[in-house]
Amino acid sequence: MSILTDVLDSLGLLYVPEEAKNVLFWPPPTPAPAASWHPRLVEGVLAHPTGDLTRDNALRPRVSVMLGPGATLAGVATLLADLLDDITDRTTAAPLPSAHEVLEALLTYSATHLTNTPTDRLVVGFRMPLPVEIDEAGGTWVTNLETIQGWRPLASALLKSARDTAVARLPIDDPDAVRSQVTADLAGVGDLTNLGPALAARTLRNPYEPVLYLYELFRQVHTDRTDDEPGLGIAILAVLVQHQANLLATTTGGAAVLRRLWSALSTPAAAALPAARQADLVRSRRLVATALGLATGTGPDSWQGPLEIGPTVVPREFSLPASASPRRRAPALEVAAVAAAESPDGQQSMVLGRQLSGGSIDKYGVFVGPSYGGRVDPVDFIDDYADAIGSDPTQAVMDDRLKVVKAITHNEGWLDGARLRDKGMVSTGIQQWTVHGDDEATVLWEHFRGLDPDHFDLFLGLYGMRTQIWGASDTAASPTPTPADLQAANPWADPNVLAFPQVVPADPDRHFPRFVTLLRVDAGQAPVRMPTSAGNVPAGPRLPYFRGRVAGGVYTFTETWSARVRLAALCSIAYCVAEAQTAAKRFDRIFRDTNDAGDFTVPGAPHQPGTPVPRFTVSQLFTSEYGAALLLDAHINAPGHLVDRLNSHGGLIRRSDIGTAIIAATRTATHPGGVVAFDANGDFTNTWLERLAQEYQVARALADKPQRDRYIQYLAGVIPQNPAVRGAVYRSLSAVPGSFAGWGP
Known part of the structure; x- marks a missing residue:
């Protein structure tokens, strides 16, 4: 204790900083405009002689506090003293105790409860019953000032010495x-x-x-x-x-x-x-x-689950004290071995009683929000959990896909990376999956639900989120897709889940819908679909759900969802497995997206007169690890640029980056600077395939292009080794045509 504390003690006073009173009361305070935050407090006989939990289920309920970040025993005593000041009906002549006297009494009342709790377990969330009991029949709260005064001389010196010690953080469980x-x-x-x-x-x-x-x-x-x-x-x-x-x-x-x-x-x-x-x-x-507060069902003793009708009791999270304000910018990336504990920097947030960084708040164009690169290295995880990640469709294909996925992660993010600072609203994980559409984060989360429905409920469902497989169109005006529409749009989804959205897929490792919408399940309400934004900026119900708002043309996001998705990646093996599997599956998405758009033509392709001009798939055009990495990086950040953009009449508005690269790579009469695309057998020449990858790197249109290009060029050894590129292993990817077998059988 400090000299100031000793002086105040001698005067019978108690100094308590505001953060020391950071608790959650139970029962929860009655919200304004009620006359009082609690029922009438009267004096009577206390049923509980001590503050432990020995007979908690046998005697009257007690008002309790759960200790939040910064809370101390002295802070609890101050809150209890304030509550006792509200007493109305008296049965004893005992004087109202001061906060200092309440502290002495509380230390006696709670002695067994506290000493039965080892120091390393006195952490955020610890529950302390108070000597205030609930008369359920009369609707009043009951205490006894005479009993409280009688506890004062018995206070433990050991507990007194700990009165100003804030509870420890709950660890983020490995x-x-x-x-x-x-x-x-x-x-x-x-x-x-x-x-x-x-x-x-x-x-x-x-x-x-x-x-x-x-x-x-x-x-x-x-x-x-x-x-x-x-x-x-x-x-x-x-x-x-x-x-x-x-x-x-x-x-x-x-x-x-x-x-x-x-x-x-x-x-x-x-x-x-x-x-x-x-x-x-x-x-x-x-x-x-x-x-x-679950809704009742149709039969006796039946209720509807929490994702069928939202529970009417809304659970509470702790607030953070002023001392948790960001002191420095959160690092872009942290090495887990060095940062075994969560960084105290950046905008802090509470999730399930655990404090973690949501990232640093900054502005990007018209967007203001947090960003955090992460500290869980996907390369180590993918190597350590290869068996759990599996071998869809074959081991050789998965190995090649994951090699490229791992290679470019420093270009994208780590497993617990999160960003809320652009039109994607939430961007999360190793491929920056976003929530403004139905084919990125929502697909990841539905796949996660299939792998571990209980962890999905813990990390996402608890906040009223449901996923549901949908069709390609998901605006407010979109009709509900028919079963045939769902099947056609989602060929890799479990058919049973298409019919019954909340069942667990028979083979979760291979359950990959292409389009998944989000439903919001509010308290006491049935699920309501949150369609995507019709325009090019965040709008509609997803914006407020993910804690975004717009004012004066500026979109602002809090750190809440950054911390939530980060905790899932930090504490759920299934979530990280879902990231790795969904990341690898993107190669099938690239193939399907470009194939649906008609694939690509190459000038001079051999074909018989009168027959259709041959069209070639990405699996035929990009056969090196270098080319696959360029495609994967582009699809993550600008998937629309992989296909031609057409107007409503089929006219070309913008040629795809791949199409642009094909023209630049191919020698024709009007473009003699290219190389010959086909050999005498009508097969692509290796020289042309190499040139195509190089021209595609030039043609790619995406954010942070110079940095992204240089990183992948370094991986493939197409630029000099020096200077080194952070996080990249020189020539870890091959630029040789045929080196990538990840397109599948």
Whole structure:
């Protein structure tokens, strides 16, 4: 404690900075314009003699606080003193305690609760019940000033010394470490229901802390011990009563846990429980449904899931104290081994109780928002998780695709990279997938949902997001596509998902729709489609959903969604696998997009008189790793430039960059500077294929072109090795025609 603190203590005063009072109250404060933020506070007999959770489910509910960033025990005491000042009906003559006196009393009341919590677990999200109880019958809050005054002399000196220590940050859980810990914890456990009480206690102590652990636990149980999954959920909920579940539902961490428990209680294994367990199942489902505010179903004891009708209870996230304001710009890229902890720089945000950087706020044209390059290296991840990423369509094809994907990642971004500073609104991951259309981030997220529907719900569904496969047109005026339209537009999607959008695909690794729209599921509402913007600027319902606004022609985005998608990449192996698989699948998209547009003609192509002029696919034109990298980089950043732009009458408005490169590369009577495209057998010459790739590099029209061109040229060794290009391995890609086999069979 400081000298100032000692002086104030001697005067019976308590100095507390504002951030020390950063908590979430339960029950949540009544919003304005109510006369008071809480019910009437009266004096009576307290049922709980201490502030621990031993009989939390047996006695009256208590007002509680969850400690946020910067919160201290002294801050909690100040808030409690302010609350006690509002007392109306009195039954004792005890004086109103000062904040300093309340602190002494609170340290005694909470001594067992605090000392049962090791220092390394006193972190953001920790729940502290207060000596204020809820009379559910009378609708009042109850306390006792005489009892509070009596606790003061018993305050622990050890706890007094920690009164001004802010709670520690919740760590951003390493997914490999969590997976290993869960595997170890499950080893040798025969009856999983024995885990229920401890898991419930852990969640009630801190609704935010165990969420990622619990999701991994249920993932492993669902995969390896499917029939035990509902029993484990019932065992956790068996020790909870309604007011405890209600408290959890008001926090993002607790709501996420309840949603995962709801999933466990809604499986075929749950429906198959013996009759003797059905009453326990119904009781558990009712507990969760009531806490979340789920809509009732059509039958008795039935409810609609959280993505069918939005839960009416909206969970809360912590605010950040002033000390979390950005001090320096967030680095463009961080090396994970060096930056094992999240950077304190850039615009900070809270997600599931975890603090992380959303990036630095800056302006780009008429857009203002955050950008963060990331710290999870995709090259290491792809190498480490090759088995999980798989071999679609063959191992050789996937290997070649991933070689190019990895090579150009420094041109694009890292797995947890995020940017909200252009018309794409949200740009995320290793290929800067955006949300203004239906063929980028929305496809990634639908693929992620197929791989891990529970992680999709945790990182995206919790915020009212649903994905649904759609047709090529998705404006407000677009009709709902017919089943035939859906099938034609999405040849790589699981047919069952086309018919039933929320089912899990039979083969998630190969479930790749081409077009996916977004639905918004607000509290108490059915899902509403958020169509794409009809124009060339962000507009429509996606703009406010992703925390964007427009004023005076300037579009401004907050760091909220940057942090959300970053946490998914930092903490979900499935999310990063989805990124790698979707990145590799882009080669099929390039082939399909250009093929749908009619492919390409090459001057002088041999053909019989009277027969159609031959047309050539990108797989025939770009056969080197260098050419494939140029195409991949261009499709990520300017996909529309790979095909001709035509007017409504079929007239050419703008020739594709590929078409421009073909003309520049090919020797003709009017262009003798080109090279011969075909040999005597009618096959492309290697010289022409090499020249085509070079001319395509020149013709590419995209943002940051000089930097992007130089990077890929360096990779292929078509420019000198010196000076070195950051992040590039010289000649790691081949410019030799035929070196790329990633177009598939």
